[in-house]
Amino acid sequence: MRILVVNVNTTESITEAIGKQAATAAAPGTEIVPLTPPFGAESVEGNYESYLAAIAVMEAVRAYPDPFDAIVQAGYGEHGREGLQELFDVPVVDITEAAASTAQFVGRRYSVVTSLDRTVPLIEDRLHAAGLSARCASVRASGMPVLELERDPQAAVDAIAEQAARAVEDDRAEAICLGCGGMAGLAERVIQRTGVPVIDGVTSAVTIAESLVRLGLTTSKVRTYAPPRPKAMTNWPPPIS
């Protein structure tokens, strides 16, 4: 089984890290293929960049030359999953939805903890649209900009663990979804601080994609995700050097 795991930003090192993370959860015989979008922003932290990522991810998958069995869209709170579902028959799993869906099996309510405050609404909107917000206790951000995070990773991890603790105590979450990239030791620190299960989007998405494939399920094509009708396109796809 081959699963394409598509990064939403253009930073190759992040693609590589996502690929490694995905591989830790893959079953024997599953090949993880990490992909980087052909265009877009070095990081995705808002609606403009997220919309751009949506179509860049679609082009990344379209450009992939070999057969594949499932697609994982590896950006937290990003647009675009529905478009992928139109373009391809294989299952498409968004990591925001995968984490929430998984969290609901191990806790009565879950919270998402992310880095920047401005991405909170995007995550809330995606969970709402996906019908996964009824058991969402909160989406919280550490408020730390990425640069701060790079300058003092331990402080960033502590800030996120602190928000996770407040989610458990104040918002009554019983599981935490990590809505931000893989900082070293993050999951461990959150578990240590809160005592609740911690769910990573990429690994949970990989197991869900594998499950869907094993069950022989593919995307329903009767209405919302029917293939685009044939039509004339102007200046698209763009010439990528």
Add this chain to the structure above:
Amino acid sequence: MRILVVNVNTTESITEAIGKQAATAAAPGTEIVPLTPPFGAESVEGNYESYLAAIAVMEAVRAYPDPFDAIVQAGYGEHGREGLQELFDVPVVDITEAAASTAQFVGRRYSVVTSLDRTVPLIEDRLHAAGLSARCASVRASGMPVLELERDPQAAVDAIAEQAARAVEDDRAEAICLGCGGMAGLAERVIQRTGVPVIDGVTSAVTIAESLVRLGLTTSKVRTYAPPRPKAMTNWPPPIS
């Protein structure tokens, strides 16, 4: 006051028609500037095309050289409004939301009637995300493909009027939003058939945009619609000949 009215597809004749429609509602002194996206599909009827339109609309506005006071996104049920709100300070009005918001002032519940069945979910999703679905009685489609519509416009108008009548009688709508392009005589036929107010997205959006400008309101920048943070972009924007 200058309002950019941006088509979501690349068909110039539709842009022109939208511009004319918009002009009928504009106050004296308001200049309507119709824009066509620099890339994308000849018509937008699904998520893939809609996501593509989202960023094409953003590029169309970015390419516009002169000052302007407001933006109307003239596609029914399309993605992208939040991105425009990040990129620009002036008010952004989506016609799906404009029509619904207007309908709520003249009827207790409204329905949207559109052409193709597959666009129903997109419209539902946008209304849901916009917090405008509590008074939405239904989103209905005539089920007629566009080609059929061109071959027999009178039948298309009748089919849409029939769905409007069912919305009023079966779904208890008291106003109808037209979620499809300006077919000749459509509004008149629906009014004649149902006796309820009929709301057009483009004209209602123009009056709302004018109102926001006159009230001195601009998009809130404290959180969701803050400008994108400066960052490196790869292969974007695309070279458009």
Add this chain to the structure above:
Amino acid sequence: MRILVVNVNTTESITEAIGKQAATAAAPGTEIVPLTPPFGAESVEGNYESYLAAIAVMEAVRAYPDPFDAIVQAGYGEHGREGLQELFDVPVVDITEAAASTAQFVGRRYSVVTSLDRTVPLIEDRLHAAGLSARCASVRASGMPVLELERDPQAAVDAIAEQAARAVEDDRAEAICLGCGGMAGLAERVIQRTGVPVIDGVTSAVTIAESLVRLGLTTSKVRTYAPPRPKAMTNWPPPIS
């Protein structure tokens, strides 16, 4: 175009102030006619007074001798809009709904800030009934009684600005609707304190009423807002000296 702007209490000086406020937003050629109810309370701060205001407003409009094009009901969180819609064909715009509807175009979520704690439930109920609560972050009150407000207006403005700031920071509002009368400098102080758009109910209602008239829309009469059926009335309307 002539718009009746109807105060909900019997204090003429407030009617006058509302009329002036309305005029600042009116387009050239729009005549604002402020009306005071023929009976009722000097101020409306609860359900009893609000129900009384509802029918007093209807009588005020019924007593107006000349033609008019729209009605603005200028009380925050008050009952009665549906009755006006039954009695008259022209558009009726409630300022609570106008402000909320307008706020949703410039911010993802809005809060309402009002003066007295006891009016919060009325405002919440009206927004709920109008289907406008999905994006309402909170309705907050300064808790200051009106007399206190008159004794120390600067303290009142500060108390309201403080609640607006808490709405933005704690409740994640991105726009503020002012649910209380026009204190001097209030809007400016709230903008200065919060940095978010501030919406006034009266001015936003005037622009919406103008828009509805310009679009040729009138109240739907097919069901909820059908004219009252002819029937015998006892002791009504009351003899007003």
Add this chain to the structure above:
Amino acid sequence: MRILVVNVNTTESITEAIGKQAATAAAPGTEIVPLTPPFGAESVEGNYESYLAAIAVMEAVRAYPDPFDAIVQAGYGEHGREGLQELFDVPVVDITEAAASTAQFVGRRYSVVTSLDRTVPLIEDRLHAAGLSARCASVRASGMPVLELERDPQAAVDAIAEQAARAVEDDRAEAICLGCGGMAGLAERVIQRTGVPVIDGVTSAVTIAESLVRLGLTTSKVRTYAPPRPKAMTNWPPPIS
């Protein structure tokens, strides 16, 4: 114990019938006092008449000279209960809410069946505002005008029983609230047609009012239903001959 049962229209024969109906459910020692509003419409079938009834009911209770223990507002889907709760300390029970609340104890979902189509939205709005709509399967109307009903009562009863049957079969109701006046044999016919419990608003309200009194409960006065603040009134209450 004395319970005021207040009709919402000015037709004395209906007041009398409501009083008799109430008495059938009253416990030994409970005195039912039927009241007719001092002004208003001969029947209440829409928002205008309902708002007028709201304040007329309040005046009827204010004019009652003797002590009393509870108030039943005997109009289906009418405005005004919150105002009564402000003016008086004793429990106030609205028959719309009483019936729904009672129905929920004997069936998983309930429907309301009423006479005129135009009163459906009023009933829906009251249930929604009262937080009683989650288990409401539907509000249905026979569509028969009152005059038709008088001309052919058996046909009216059959029409209502037919809607009740559709509520049980199509909307999955398991109990029926009768949202219309006491037609002879109506409840029996509905039970015979549907096999489900049938709840009458007036009798269920009487038992709830008695229960509240027996439990020593009175209306909460901490916020929403606090007594009106003392203030100057203009031309109110009206001189009633």
Add this chain to the structure above:
Amino acid sequence: MRILVVNVNTTESITEAIGKQAATAAAPGTEIVPLTPPFGAESVEGNYESYLAAIAVMEAVRAYPDPFDAIVQAGYGEHGREGLQELFDVPVVDITEAAASTAQFVGRRYSVVTSLDRTVPLIEDRLHAAGLSARCASVRASGMPVLELERDPQAAVDAIAEQAARAVEDDRAEAICLGCGGMAGLAERVIQRTGVPVIDGVTSAVTIAESLVRLGLTTSKVRTYAPPRPKAMTNWPPPIS
């Protein structure tokens, strides 16, 4: 009229106390029969014990030899009411729902205050399932374990009164449902601390059960609560010595 009031745990002294509490609200002529389940836990504080109590309560009622008119299930937030409704025709009233339903007649929003934090989700789930959560402001716990409560009852009462006060002030509750056993002086202390009506589940359930019987209502049998179909049972009911 005979009402069975069934405790959910096996502690006889609690059954006795519940019976006494019930008797204080019973009308003349109503006989209260307190029952203890034949098996189960000495106290019910979680889902396992609650599911066990559900069937134990059913067995307790099945073993009762004489006729009866209604059943009160006297456990806060417990499972099982739907099963009782299938097995018996007479009305079944759960105290969690009785208290909430009663609270809604005297305050706009209510809160439940209970003892242990872990029972909060059970109460929330029952209110949600019963369609009674729209007006629930919060479910709060004192966090005090039962043993602590026994060691220092005054401190326990104070802790619960403190949570009630926070419910009124922070969560905007206007009535308080006591979701825990009858500590001496508890209701008085909460009323004194908050000034809002305090509702006890057992007494409100008794008055509701009496009302249903007096109205001639029994459980609807058309769908959800139809009697179990005849079928073979294995090892059930258990041999109880």
Add this chain to the structure above:
Amino acid sequence: MRILVVNVNTTESITEAIGKQAATAAAPGTEIVPLTPPFGAESVEGNYESYLAAIAVMEAVRAYPDPFDAIVQAGYGEHGREGLQELFDVPVVDITEAAASTAQFVGRRYSVVTSLDRTVPLIEDRLHAAGLSARCASVRASGMPVLELERDPQAAVDAIAEQAARAVEDDRAEAICLGCGGMAGLAERVIQRTGVPVIDGVTSAVTIAESLVRLGLTTSKVRTYAPPRPKAMTNWPPPIS
């Protein structure tokens, strides 16, 4: 990895069939252990039987002597999952929730099709409680009693396929969850009739259980699913011969 798959009724042949169905989805190295409850009904078709099944399933798992990694509760719409989560640390997966959660990854909305009408409310309640009803288009029943089904299996399959087709066409489902036991050829017939993905609860639950184990996740114990507190039990567990 060892997964206990627990039937909810006492019919051994059904346990065996469930075990075989589970095995078809299990990964290499996963051992499926089918269990039959030690007491209860031969089939579970209502709340009484379902509550009884809830505790019987708990006893079945408690009696299992060897270590295990996850539990699948194999009854559609049954009570009890929360109790299992309290008693055990390993992941617990209910097939109703597993099917819904899986369906949401392959279609925008899903419907459940079951056999008996009376089990529809149980399924609806479980989906509602699990926060999985936002994307549930409908729960439909063929209305055929089980005996009819045994007499004419082909007619039963056709009846279910017919309801699935109506779910897709009328309710706009895009995926179907089979809420009834494995009739031969059922899934194939539904796919053939509707063209949408068909999800089986047992197989999807097995893949989810495997995923949770592989991700190292166990049930959160901080609040709702904390182990029962130690306490005295009366007459429980029952003596099972």
